Amino acid sequence: MSLARDIMTISAVSAGVFFFLAGTAGLLRFPDTLTRLHALTKADNLGLGLVVLGLLPQAGSLREGLKLVSIWLLVLLAGATVSQLIARTARQGETAK
Amino acid sequence: MNIATIFEVVLAAVVLGLGIWTIAVRETYSATVGFVAYGLLVALIWVRLDAVDVALTEAAIGGGLGGVLLLGAAARLRDAEPTVAEAPGMVTRVSAAALSALTAAALAGAIVFLPDPAPTLAPTVVAHASATSLANPVTNVLMAFRAMDTMLEKVVLLLAIIGVWSLAPDNAWGGHPGPRHQADPDGILVFLARLLPPVGIVVAIYIFWTGANHPGGAFQGGAILASMWVLAIMAGLTDTPSIGRRWLRFVLVAGPGLFLLVGLGGLWFGTAFLAYPPALAKPLILGIEVAMILTIAATLGLLLAGAPERSVK
Numbered sequence: 373m374s375l376a377r378d379i380m381t382i383s384a385v386s387a388g389v390f391f392f393l394a395g396t397a398g399l400l401r402f403p404d405t406l407t408r409l410h411a412l413t414k415a416d417n418l419g420l421g422l423v424v425l426g427l428l429p430q431a432g433s434l435r436e437g438l439k440l441v442s443i444w445l446l447v448l449l450a451g452a453t454v455s456q457l458i459a460r461t462a463r464q465g466e467t468a469k
Numbered sequence: 470m471n472i473a474t475i476f477e478v479v480l481a482a483v484v485l486g487l488g489i490w491t492i493a494v495r496e497t498y499s500a501t502v503g504f505v506a507y508g509l510l511v512a513l514i515w516v517r518l519d520a521v522d523v524a525l526t527e528a529a530i531g532g533g534l535g536g537v538l539l540l541g542a543a544a545r546l547r548d549a550e551p552t553v554a555e556a557p558g559m560v561t562r563v564s565a566a567a568l569s570a571l572t573a574a575a576l577a578g579a580i581v582f583l584p585d586p587a588p589t590l591a592p593t594v595v596a597h598a599s600a601t602s603l604a605n606p607v608t609n610v611l612m613a614f615r616a617m618d619t620m621l622e623k624v625v626l627l628l629a630i631i632g633v634w635s636l637a638p639d640n641a642w643g644g645h646p647g648p649r650h651q652a653d654p655d656g657i658l659v660f661l662a663r664l665l666p667p668v669g670i671v672v673a674i675y676i677f678w679t680g681a682n683h684p685g686g687a688f689q690g691g692a693i694l695a696s697m698w699v700l701a702i703m704a705g706l707t708d709t710p711s712i713g714r715r716w717l718r719f720v721l722v723a724g725p726g727l728f729l730l731v732g733l734g735g736l737w738f739g740t741a742f743l744a745y746p747p748a749l750a751k752p753l754i755l756g757i758e759v760a761m762i763l764t765i766a767a768t769l770g771l772l773l774a775g776a777p778e779r780s781v782k
Contacts, residue, residue: 423692446668449661449665450661451659453658453660453661457657460657
Protein backbone atom coordinates (compact mmCIF):
# COMPACT_ATOMS: atom_id res chain seq x y z
CA MET A 373 0.00 0.00 0.00
CA SER A 374 2.76 2.39 0.94
CA LEU A 375 4.66 1.31 -2.20
CA ALA A 376 1.69 2.28 -4.38
CA ARG A 377 1.51 5.65 -2.65
CA ASP A 378 5.23 6.23 -3.13
CA ILE A 379 5.02 5.34 -6.82
CA MET A 380 2.14 7.79 -7.26
CA THR A 381 4.09 10.51 -5.42
CA ILE A 382 7.26 10.00 -7.44
CA SER A 383 5.51 9.92 -10.80
CA ALA A 384 3.25 12.93 -10.13
CA VAL A 385 6.01 15.10 -8.61
CA SER A 386 8.35 14.18 -11.49
CA ALA A 387 5.67 15.19 -13.99
CA GLY A 388 5.23 18.45 -12.06
CA VAL A 389 8.98 19.10 -12.14
CA PHE A 390 8.93 18.46 -15.90
CA PHE A 391 6.29 21.19 -16.35
CA PHE A 392 8.32 23.59 -14.21
CA LEU A 393 11.41 22.87 -16.32
CA ALA A 394 9.47 23.29 -19.57
CA GLY A 395 7.91 26.52 -18.25
CA THR A 396 11.32 27.90 -17.25
CA ALA A 397 12.81 26.99 -20.64
CA GLY A 398 9.87 28.75 -22.30
CA LEU A 399 10.29 31.81 -20.07
CA LEU A 400 13.93 32.05 -21.13
CA ARG A 401 13.53 31.18 -24.81
CA PHE A 402 10.19 32.58 -26.03
CA PRO A 403 10.34 35.85 -27.99
CA ASP A 404 7.71 38.19 -26.44
CA THR A 405 5.80 38.92 -23.24
CA LEU A 406 2.58 37.08 -24.12
CA THR A 407 4.24 33.81 -25.14
CA ARG A 408 6.51 33.96 -22.09
CA LEU A 409 3.41 34.41 -19.89
CA HIS A 410 1.87 31.40 -21.63
CA ALA A 411 4.90 29.28 -20.69
CA LEU A 412 5.00 30.59 -17.13
CA THR A 413 1.33 29.96 -16.32
CA LYS A 414 1.61 26.36 -17.51
CA ALA A 415 4.43 25.83 -15.03
CA ASP A 416 2.47 27.43 -12.18
CA ASN A 417 -0.86 25.76 -12.78
CA LEU A 418 0.01 22.28 -14.03
CA GLY A 419 3.44 21.94 -12.40
CA LEU A 420 2.31 22.94 -8.93
CA GLY A 421 -0.96 21.03 -9.38
CA LEU A 422 0.93 17.82 -10.13
CA VAL A 423 3.37 18.40 -7.25
CA VAL A 424 0.40 18.87 -4.87
CA LEU A 425 -1.29 15.79 -6.34
CA GLY A 426 1.89 13.83 -5.71
CA LEU A 427 2.17 15.06 -2.13
CA LEU A 428 -1.46 14.22 -1.28
CA PRO A 429 -0.80 10.48 -0.64
CA GLN A 430 1.92 11.53 1.85
CA ALA A 431 -0.36 13.89 3.79
CA GLY A 432 -0.84 12.68 7.33
CA SER A 433 -4.48 13.69 7.66
CA LEU A 434 -7.45 14.99 5.71
CA ARG A 435 -6.73 18.46 7.12
CA GLU A 436 -3.20 18.49 5.74
CA GLY A 437 -4.48 17.34 2.35
CA LEU A 438 -7.08 20.11 2.28
CA LYS A 439 -4.39 22.66 3.16
CA LEU A 440 -2.24 21.46 0.24
CA VAL A 441 -5.18 21.68 -2.18
CA SER A 442 -6.13 25.15 -0.98
CA ILE A 443 -2.53 26.34 -1.47
CA TRP A 444 -2.78 25.15 -5.08
CA LEU A 445 -6.14 26.90 -5.55
CA LEU A 446 -4.78 30.18 -4.12
CA VAL A 447 -1.74 30.02 -6.41
CA LEU A 448 -4.08 29.34 -9.37
CA LEU A 449 -6.12 32.43 -8.49
CA ALA A 450 -3.04 34.63 -7.99
CA GLY A 451 -1.31 33.30 -11.12
CA ALA A 452 -4.36 33.78 -13.33
CA THR A 453 -4.92 37.34 -12.04
CA VAL A 454 -1.30 38.42 -12.34
CA SER A 455 -0.88 37.00 -15.85
CA GLN A 456 -4.05 38.84 -16.96
CA LEU A 457 -2.74 42.08 -15.46
CA ILE A 458 0.71 41.70 -17.06
CA ALA A 459 -0.81 40.77 -20.42
CA ARG A 460 -3.13 43.81 -20.38
CA THR A 461 -0.26 46.14 -19.49
CA ALA A 462 1.86 44.61 -22.26
CA ARG A 463 -0.97 45.04 -24.78
CA GLN A 464 -1.50 48.68 -23.73
CA GLY A 465 2.24 49.31 -24.04
CA GLU A 466 2.11 47.91 -27.61
CA THR A 467 -0.82 50.06 -28.74
CA ALA A 468 0.74 53.14 -27.15
CA LYS A 469 3.86 52.74 -29.32
CA MET B 470 26.56 14.08 0.41
CA ASN B 471 22.82 13.45 0.56
CA ILE B 472 20.18 15.22 -1.45
CA ALA B 473 19.22 17.64 1.35
CA THR B 474 22.81 18.90 1.59
CA ILE B 475 22.99 19.41 -2.18
CA PHE B 476 19.71 21.36 -2.00
CA GLU B 477 21.07 23.53 0.81
CA VAL B 478 24.33 24.26 -1.03
CA VAL B 479 22.44 25.20 -4.20
CA LEU B 480 20.01 27.36 -2.19
CA ALA B 481 22.87 29.20 -0.47
CA ALA B 482 24.64 29.74 -3.80
CA VAL B 483 21.47 31.11 -5.44
CA VAL B 484 20.81 33.46 -2.50
CA LEU B 485 24.39 34.76 -2.61
CA GLY B 486 24.18 35.19 -6.38
CA LEU B 487 20.86 37.04 -6.10
CA GLY B 488 22.32 39.29 -3.40
CA ILE B 489 25.28 40.23 -5.58
CA TRP B 490 23.00 40.75 -8.60
CA THR B 491 20.65 42.99 -6.58
CA ILE B 492 23.58 45.23 -5.63
CA ALA B 493 25.27 45.19 -9.03
CA VAL B 494 22.26 45.66 -11.33
CA ARG B 495 21.76 49.14 -12.78
CA GLU B 496 17.97 49.73 -12.82
CA THR B 497 16.15 50.32 -9.55
CA TYR B 498 13.23 48.21 -10.77
CA SER B 499 15.39 45.14 -11.50
CA ALA B 500 17.12 45.51 -8.14
CA THR B 501 13.69 45.53 -6.45
CA VAL B 502 12.59 42.36 -8.23
CA GLY B 503 15.89 40.74 -7.28
CA PHE B 504 15.38 41.76 -3.65
CA VAL B 505 11.86 40.27 -3.54
CA ALA B 506 13.12 36.95 -4.94
CA TYR B 507 15.99 37.11 -2.44
CA GLY B 508 13.49 37.57 0.44
CA LEU B 509 11.44 34.55 -0.65
CA LEU B 510 14.54 32.34 -0.92
CA VAL B 511 15.83 33.51 2.48
CA ALA B 512 12.46 32.36 3.86
CA LEU B 513 13.25 28.90 2.43
CA ILE B 514 16.59 28.96 4.26
CA TRP B 515 14.77 29.69 7.53
CA VAL B 516 12.51 26.69 6.86
CA ARG B 517 15.60 24.51 6.37
CA LEU B 518 16.87 25.82 9.74
CA ASP B 519 13.55 24.74 11.35
CA ALA B 520 12.72 28.39 12.13
CA VAL B 521 9.26 28.40 10.53
CA ASP B 522 8.10 31.44 12.55
CA VAL B 523 10.97 33.50 11.15
CA ALA B 524 10.36 32.09 7.67
CA LEU B 525 6.72 33.24 7.74
CA THR B 526 7.75 36.73 8.84
CA GLU B 527 10.53 36.93 6.24
CA ALA B 528 8.18 35.85 3.44
CA ALA B 529 5.50 38.33 4.54
CA ILE B 530 7.80 41.31 5.14
CA GLY B 531 10.95 40.71 3.06
CA GLY B 532 9.20 39.20 0.06
CA GLY B 533 5.70 40.66 0.30
CA LEU B 534 5.05 44.01 1.94
CA GLY B 535 8.69 45.15 1.69
CA GLY B 536 8.55 44.33 -2.01
CA VAL B 537 5.41 46.45 -2.48
CA LEU B 538 7.06 49.33 -0.62
CA LEU B 539 10.22 49.13 -2.77
CA LEU B 540 8.23 48.79 -6.01
CA GLY B 541 6.35 51.98 -5.11
CA ALA B 542 9.65 53.74 -4.41
CA ALA B 543 11.13 52.44 -7.67
CA ALA B 544 8.10 53.70 -9.62
CA ARG B 545 8.54 57.17 -8.10
CA LEU B 546 12.30 57.14 -8.75
CA ARG B 547 11.90 56.02 -12.36
CA ASP B 548 11.00 59.51 -13.57
CA ALA B 549 13.91 61.07 -11.73
CA GLU B 550 16.46 58.40 -12.64
CA PRO B 551 17.84 59.79 -15.95
CA THR B 552 18.66 63.11 -14.25
CA VAL B 553 20.71 61.48 -11.49
CA ALA B 554 23.33 60.18 -13.86
CA GLU B 555 26.42 61.19 -11.92
CA ALA B 556 27.81 58.19 -10.06
CA PRO B 557 29.21 58.59 -6.54
CA GLY B 558 32.94 59.38 -6.50
CA MET B 559 35.74 56.85 -6.25
CA VAL B 560 36.40 57.60 -2.57
CA THR B 561 32.75 57.03 -1.60
CA ARG B 562 32.57 53.74 -3.45
CA VAL B 563 35.84 52.38 -2.10
CA SER B 564 35.00 53.33 1.49
CA ALA B 565 31.48 51.87 1.17
CA ALA B 566 32.95 48.63 -0.18
CA ALA B 567 35.55 48.55 2.62
CA LEU B 568 32.92 49.13 5.30
CA SER B 569 30.66 46.41 3.86
CA ALA B 570 33.54 43.96 3.63
CA LEU B 571 34.54 44.74 7.22
CA THR B 572 30.97 44.17 8.48
CA ALA B 573 30.70 40.92 6.54
CA ALA B 574 34.08 39.75 7.89
CA ALA B 575 33.07 40.60 11.47
CA LEU B 576 29.78 38.68 11.09
CA ALA B 577 31.56 35.71 9.48
CA GLY B 578 34.13 35.76 12.30
CA ALA B 579 31.41 35.81 14.94
CA ILE B 580 29.74 32.77 13.38
CA VAL B 581 32.91 30.80 12.61
CA PHE B 582 34.34 31.28 16.13
CA LEU B 583 31.12 30.44 17.99
CA PRO B 584 31.92 28.16 20.96
CA ASP B 585 30.86 24.57 20.39
CA PRO B 586 28.16 23.83 21.56
CA ALA B 587 26.79 27.33 20.97
CA PRO B 588 25.34 29.01 24.08
CA THR B 589 21.56 28.59 24.02
CA LEU B 590 18.54 29.26 26.20
CA ALA B 591 16.31 26.98 24.12
CA PRO B 592 16.17 24.09 26.68
CA THR B 593 15.26 26.58 29.44
CA VAL B 594 12.46 28.00 27.31
CA VAL B 595 11.07 24.54 26.54
CA ALA B 596 11.33 23.53 30.21
CA HIS B 597 9.24 26.55 31.30
CA ALA B 598 6.62 26.27 28.54
CA SER B 599 4.03 25.15 31.12
CA ALA B 600 4.19 28.58 32.80
CA THR B 601 1.96 30.09 30.11
CA SER B 602 0.13 26.97 28.77
CA LEU B 603 1.22 27.95 25.24
CA ALA B 604 3.09 25.26 23.33
CA ASN B 605 4.89 27.39 20.73
CA PRO B 606 8.26 28.32 22.29
CA VAL B 607 8.62 31.34 19.98
CA THR B 608 5.30 32.81 21.16
CA ASN B 609 6.36 32.09 24.75
CA VAL B 610 9.56 34.07 24.30
CA LEU B 611 7.87 36.91 22.42
CA MET B 612 4.82 37.30 24.64
CA ALA B 613 6.02 36.18 28.08
CA PHE B 614 9.73 35.63 28.67
CA ARG B 615 10.90 38.64 26.63
CA ALA B 616 7.58 40.48 26.47
CA MET B 617 9.31 43.82 27.12
CA ASP B 618 11.17 43.57 23.78
CA THR B 619 7.96 42.85 21.89
CA MET B 620 6.17 45.76 23.55
CA LEU B 621 8.96 48.18 22.67
CA GLU B 622 9.00 46.81 19.12
CA LYS B 623 5.34 47.81 18.78
CA VAL B 624 6.23 51.29 20.07
CA VAL B 625 8.89 51.45 17.34
CA LEU B 626 6.20 50.65 14.74
CA LEU B 627 4.17 53.55 16.14
CA LEU B 628 7.20 55.86 15.91
CA ALA B 629 7.75 54.73 12.31
CA ILE B 630 4.23 55.72 11.33
CA ILE B 631 4.66 59.10 13.04
CA GLY B 632 7.89 59.55 11.08
CA VAL B 633 6.15 58.81 7.77
CA TRP B 634 3.23 61.11 8.58
CA SER B 635 5.54 63.95 9.50
CA LEU B 636 6.62 64.09 5.83
CA ALA B 637 3.15 65.42 4.97
CA PRO B 638 2.93 68.92 3.49
CA ASP B 639 1.05 71.37 5.72
CA ASN B 640 -2.11 71.51 3.62
CA ALA B 641 -2.44 67.71 3.54
CA TRP B 642 -2.04 67.21 7.29
CA GLY B 643 -4.94 65.14 8.58
CA GLY B 644 -5.74 64.04 5.02
CA HIS B 645 -5.59 60.76 3.13
CA PRO B 646 -2.22 59.03 2.62
CA GLY B 647 -1.11 58.16 -0.90
CA PRO B 648 -2.90 58.61 -4.21
CA ARG B 649 -6.54 57.59 -4.72
CA HIS B 650 -6.29 54.42 -6.79
CA GLN B 651 -8.61 53.91 -9.74
CA ALA B 652 -9.16 50.59 -11.46
CA ASP B 653 -11.57 49.26 -14.08
CA PRO B 654 -14.62 48.28 -11.95
CA ASP B 655 -15.21 45.19 -14.13
CA GLY B 656 -11.49 44.44 -14.34
CA ILE B 657 -9.55 41.51 -13.01
CA LEU B 658 -7.87 43.42 -10.17
CA VAL B 659 -11.23 44.45 -8.69
CA PHE B 660 -12.43 40.86 -9.10
CA LEU B 661 -9.42 39.60 -7.11
CA ALA B 662 -9.88 42.33 -4.49
CA ARG B 663 -13.46 41.17 -3.95
CA LEU B 664 -12.68 37.44 -4.00
CA LEU B 665 -9.46 37.17 -2.00
CA PRO B 666 -10.01 39.21 1.23
CA PRO B 667 -12.58 36.84 2.79
CA VAL B 668 -10.12 33.96 2.28
CA GLY B 669 -7.17 36.08 3.40
CA ILE B 670 -8.91 37.22 6.58
CA VAL B 671 -9.70 33.62 7.54
CA VAL B 672 -6.08 32.58 6.85
CA ALA B 673 -4.79 35.54 8.89
CA ILE B 674 -6.98 34.66 11.88
CA TYR B 675 -5.96 31.00 11.57
CA ILE B 676 -2.24 31.89 11.53
CA PHE B 677 -2.75 34.14 14.55
CA TRP B 678 -4.75 31.52 16.47
CA THR B 679 -2.48 28.59 15.68
CA GLY B 680 0.50 30.71 16.81
CA ALA B 681 -0.24 29.68 20.40
CA ASN B 682 0.88 26.12 19.73
CA HIS B 683 2.42 26.05 16.24
CA PRO B 684 4.44 28.44 14.08
CA GLY B 685 2.48 31.61 13.44
CA GLY B 686 1.35 34.55 15.51
CA ALA B 687 0.09 38.11 15.59
CA PHE B 688 2.80 39.60 13.37
CA GLN B 689 2.42 37.08 10.55
CA GLY B 690 -1.38 37.23 10.74
CA GLY B 691 -1.26 41.03 10.87
CA ALA B 692 0.91 41.14 7.75
CA ILE B 693 -1.67 39.04 5.86
CA LEU B 694 -4.52 41.29 7.07
CA ALA B 695 -2.52 44.34 5.95
CA SER B 696 -1.96 42.85 2.49
CA MET B 697 -5.71 42.24 2.10
CA TRP B 698 -6.36 45.87 3.05
CA VAL B 699 -3.69 47.09 0.62
CA LEU B 700 -5.24 44.96 -2.15
CA ALA B 701 -8.65 46.57 -1.61
CA ILE B 702 -7.04 50.03 -1.60
CA MET B 703 -5.04 49.34 -4.80
CA ALA B 704 -8.16 48.11 -6.58
CA GLY B 705 -9.90 51.38 -5.67
CA LEU B 706 -12.60 49.58 -3.67
CA THR B 707 -11.82 51.69 -0.63
CA ASP B 708 -9.80 54.79 0.12
CA THR B 709 -7.03 55.12 2.68
CA PRO B 710 -8.55 56.61 5.85
CA SER B 711 -7.71 60.21 6.64
CA ILE B 712 -5.08 60.16 9.37
CA GLY B 713 -7.09 62.47 11.59
CA ARG B 714 -9.75 59.82 12.22
CA ARG B 715 -10.20 59.02 15.91
CA TRP B 716 -10.82 55.26 15.36
CA LEU B 717 -7.67 54.93 13.29
CA ARG B 718 -5.48 56.47 15.97
CA PHE B 719 -7.17 54.28 18.57
CA VAL B 720 -6.36 51.12 16.55
CA LEU B 721 -2.76 52.31 16.11
CA VAL B 722 -2.16 52.59 19.86
CA ALA B 723 -4.38 49.64 20.90
CA GLY B 724 -1.62 47.01 20.75
CA PRO B 725 1.18 48.74 22.68
CA GLY B 726 -1.41 50.46 24.91
CA LEU B 727 -3.03 47.23 26.10
CA PHE B 728 0.42 45.66 26.47
CA LEU B 729 1.49 48.56 28.69
CA LEU B 730 -1.73 48.37 30.75
CA VAL B 731 -1.28 44.64 31.37
CA GLY B 732 2.37 45.27 32.22
CA LEU B 733 1.46 47.94 34.77
CA GLY B 734 -1.22 45.59 36.15
CA GLY B 735 1.51 43.01 36.71
CA LEU B 736 3.49 45.62 38.62
CA TRP B 737 0.45 46.70 40.67
CA PHE B 738 -1.11 43.33 41.56
CA GLY B 739 1.77 40.95 40.94
CA THR B 740 5.47 40.74 41.34
CA ALA B 741 6.96 42.65 38.42
CA PHE B 742 6.27 44.67 35.29
CA LEU B 743 4.61 42.37 32.72
CA ALA B 744 4.36 39.47 35.20
CA TYR B 745 1.22 37.55 34.26
CA PRO B 746 -0.63 35.63 37.00
CA PRO B 747 -0.12 31.98 35.91
CA ALA B 748 -3.85 31.17 35.82
CA LEU B 749 -4.60 34.16 33.57
CA ALA B 750 -1.45 33.99 31.42
CA LYS B 751 -3.03 32.51 28.31
CA PRO B 752 -6.17 34.71 28.15
CA LEU B 753 -4.08 37.82 28.86
CA ILE B 754 -1.55 36.95 26.14
CA LEU B 755 -4.32 36.19 23.63
CA GLY B 756 -6.05 39.46 24.50
CA ILE B 757 -2.87 41.45 23.93
CA GLU B 758 -2.31 39.59 20.67
CA VAL B 759 -5.83 40.40 19.41
CA ALA B 760 -5.15 44.11 19.97
CA MET B 761 -1.69 43.70 18.44
CA ILE B 762 -2.85 41.99 15.23
CA LEU B 763 -5.16 44.95 14.53
CA THR B 764 -2.42 47.46 15.33
CA ILE B 765 0.12 45.62 13.17
CA ALA B 766 -2.28 45.33 10.22
CA ALA B 767 -3.20 49.04 10.41
CA THR B 768 0.42 50.14 10.86
CA LEU B 769 1.82 48.05 8.00
CA GLY B 770 -0.99 49.16 5.68
CA LEU B 771 -0.45 52.83 6.54
CA LEU B 772 3.35 52.50 6.19
CA LEU B 773 2.75 51.24 2.65
CA ALA B 774 0.26 54.03 1.93
CA GLY B 775 2.88 56.64 2.80
CA ALA B 776 2.57 60.25 3.90
CA PRO B 777 -0.76 62.12 3.67
CA GLU B 778 -1.02 63.75 0.23
CA ARG B 779 -4.67 64.80 -0.14
CA SER B 780 -6.54 67.04 2.25
CA VAL B 781 -9.91 65.85 3.55
CA LYS B 782 -11.98 68.18 1.33
